[in-house]
Amino acid sequence: MTQADLVEEKPKLGRRRDPGRDQDILDAALDVLVDCGYEGMTIDMVASRAKAGKATVYRRWASKSELVLDAVACMKSRDVDLTALPDTGSLRGDLVAMIKPPSIRDGERKLRVMIGIASMLANNPELADAARSALIEPRAAINRVFFQRAIERGEIPADVDVEKLCLLGPSLVAYRTLMLQLPVDREFLISNIDEIILPAAGVRRAG
Amino acid sequence: MTQADLVEEKPKLGRRRDPGRDQDILDAALDVLVDCGYEGMTIDMVASRAKAGKATVYRRWASKSELVLDAVACMKSRDVDLTALPDTGSLRGDLVAMIKPPSIRDGERKLRVMIGIASMLANNPELADAARSALIEPRAAINRVFFQRAIERGEIPADVDVEKLCLLGPSLVAYRTLMLQLPVDREFLISNIDEIILPAAGVRRAG
DNA sequence: GATATCCGAAACTCTCCAGTTTCGTATATG
DNA sequence: CATATACGAAACTGGAGAGTTTCGGATATC
Structure with missing residues (x-):
């Protein structure tokens, strides 16, 4: 997982990052990827489809290409037994x-x-x-x-x-x-x- | 051929448009397309690979997409008997x-x-x-x-x-x-x- | 209830590139 | 040899989008 590159030290105070948003963003990224292809896909599209802010996306993935990499990889998990x-x-x-x-x-x-x-x-x-x-x-x-x-x-x-x-x-x-x-x-x-x-x-x- | 859209009335004086450049540009476009894909391909790359100016390309095709359309179509001609x-x-x-x-x-x-x-x-x-x-x-x-x-x-x-x-x-x-x-x-x-x-x-x- | 952090929204910067224009030069026509 | 045009090079314009920053508001920890 590319996302692991961005791990930060755990805070002891304050709100925690919601892991549920990760999956929402990955799902949105896949939807946009399917509709528009890599080049046609913009981070704004992904963010708005996930009802998230652009900054929230970049807080979790360093770049568009890493987001896409994770999104593609995450299709593997939901697979057949x-x-x-x-x-x-x-x-x-x-x-x-x-x-x-x-x-x-x-x-x-x-x-x-x-x-x-x-x-x-x-x-x-x-x-x-x-x-x-x-x-x-x-x-x-x-x-x-x-x-x-x-x-x-x-x-x-x-x-x-x-x-x-x-x-x-x-x-x-x-x-x-x-x-x-x-x-x-x-x-x-x-x-x-x-x-x-x-x-x-x-x-x-x-x- | 998309290029037919741009036909102009024939001049009676002066230098004529060199038809040989057409094929050079189409060949260059195919090369770049093969190497970079449509999105990665720029008109500057095509022009410089064809040793042509950008203006020469736009004098012959109205847009990048029409150039690519002609370039793809022109692969048909050189085909087997x-x-x-x-x-x-x-x-x-x-x-x-x-x-x-x-x-x-x-x-x-x-x-x-x-x-x-x-x-x-x-x-x-x-x-x-x-x-x-x-x-x-x-x-x-x-x-x-x-x-x-x-x-x-x-x-x-x-x-x-x-x-x-x-x-x-x-x-x-x-x-x-x-x-x-x-x-x-x-x-x-x-x-x-x-x-x-x-x-x-x-x-x-x-x- | 004070604090640290996350959130979505939106404004912002910077780069890249499609398409245009300009210019000096080359060249075919008459 | 005068003219009209094509040429390559390079400067320019405008828009799109990646990535950043800022903000006011929400929320979990202590």
């Missing part, structure tokens, strides 16, 4: 079970954050790491569970490249959203599974 | 034949342009169209030829979703470059073909 994933008994069933409106919305939000910071990733390894572990890795981790299970069941060959397969779905969704600017709907996701992911995983074609 | 593509007799052969350093470099450059303008695509349909037809469609068109040939040869089923398959390779490359920030090398592209594209196209696994 890997031990509570659907277990339908088949690879296709597991993958299809993940197609739910909240999951799609979360994915779109993460992609919009990614767009917003895209041009900085190359020059900012710290931000790139945060983005990877908060936006990309959680999705891959879910898929990893499903493919591992399928291997253990003998449903797919044990020598498939699991890492490659984990990123296949996200690649298709990202390309469709970022490049083609088309909506990601259930039909698209189902056809991805049936026409691309399952064949690549070595499952025989249904039909 | 679809009638002169390799024809090896097999789908795999054709796809592998496209893996050449110049082709990889061109792809990377296009992706960097895409990163640079990513955050504007949502609010700028004109730019989004230019990007689609200059950066995305040419790649898809090449693949379309290969898959059509494979269908005509009976190498793959006639009912596959050709459009989806055309975008599969580009999706994987884009995700690896933009999101994972990993290099695109021959090994990666070959494994894409063998492990993902060919299985999805309905070709039996080699091995």
Whole structure:
């Protein structure tokens, strides 16, 4: 956490800094980032959306870039519990079970954050790491569970490249959203599974 | 072409505007766009890289955004001849034949342009169209030829979703470059073909 | 209830950059 | 060779936004 850079000695008297405002500001920062991208985002927008003063923001983060870094990183926390994933008994069933409106919305939000910071990733390894572990890795981790299970069941060959397969779905969704600017709907996701992911995983074609 | 907005009546006397400078400026704009992204790019950078004056740029384009629009669109022109593509007799052969350093470099450059303008695509349909037809469609068109040939040869089923398959390779490359920030090398592209594209196209696994 | 600190609001400074203007020079036309 | 125009360089204007400071009011500690 970049914010740790600003820790000050604890006062013994007077009002204490309200930690609840931290999260309000991070949430506001993410909203603005999603809507405007990094360059379009101003600290005034973030402050007013969080109903805070600009000074309150700068009392907690040293700069815009550090605020954004923390905001991106904080998307990681609210993530799925890997031990509570659907277990339908088949690879296709597991993958299809993940197609739910909240999951799609979360994915779109993460992609919009990614767009917003895209041009900085190359020059900012710290931000790139945060983005990877908060936006990309959680999705891959879910898929990893499903493919591992399928291997253990003998449903797919044990020598498939699991890492490659984990990123296949996200690649298709990202390309469709970022490049083609088309909506990601259930039909698209189902056809991805049936026409691309399952064949690549070595499952025989249904039909 | 946005530039057409600025056409003036032809003078009968005096020096003529040098059309060669147009291309120099567009090339410089692309270079800067690739290095700095849209927001990081300044007209001074473009002018000085083109060894031109700022005024010369504004004499030809009304604004930064119109210059960028033309620069993106002009990537389309220098593109491959679809009638002169390799024809090896097999789908795999054709796809592998496209893996050449110049082709990889061109792809990377296009992706960097895409990163640079990513955050504007949502609010700028004109730019989004230019990007689609200059950066995305040419790649898809090449693949379309290969898959059509494979269908005509009976190498793959006639009912596959050709459009989806055309975008599969580009999706994987884009995700690896933009999101994972990993290099695109021959090994990666070959494994894409063998492990993902060919299985999805309905070709039996080699091995 | 005195004190130290936090708060939101707003005014402020400073830098960067899009876009304009000016100027001295180069060059094509007639 | 006179004229009209394009050129590169550089000074200039205006607006936007990062980051700072100031203020009056709220609030927790002692």
